[in-house]
Amino acid sequence: MTICERLLKFGDYCQRLPINHFLASYGGELVVSNTNGPYKLANPQMLFSMTKSITSLGIGLACDKGLLGLDERVVSFFRKRARNELTIIYRS
Structure with missing residues (x-):
């Protein structure tokens, strides 16, 4: 099939x-x-949390194709729009 x-x-x-x-x-x-x-x-629908699933799917596909690494900083893809770099460190 x-x-x-x-x-x-x-x-x-x-x-x-x-x-x-x-x-x-x-x-x-x-x-x-x-x-x-x-x-x-023709009628728009509210997606709410579905956008997170679609975004994670896109990131997974990009990682699989070697276009993106999980350790890369997101701001590096938006240098022209980034005003200040922000680093958030989470420690449990």
Whole structure:
């Protein structure tokens, strides 16, 4: 089963779950788009803590590809915008 077929199958499965929207793209193309009523794609949804999961997924992918290391300082990627460097050290 190809990845596109798996995404289509998961999109069908999402219709039975309490998921507002499910979108999946592969190779820059939208493969699956599923919306459960009364929600519509045109209506923005509040994501709250979901953004933390997406951010951590992106960081994990970047680390896996060698684009980012877990010991790097985040401010080093935003030198033009950083006003003052801040170091927070947590000790338990």
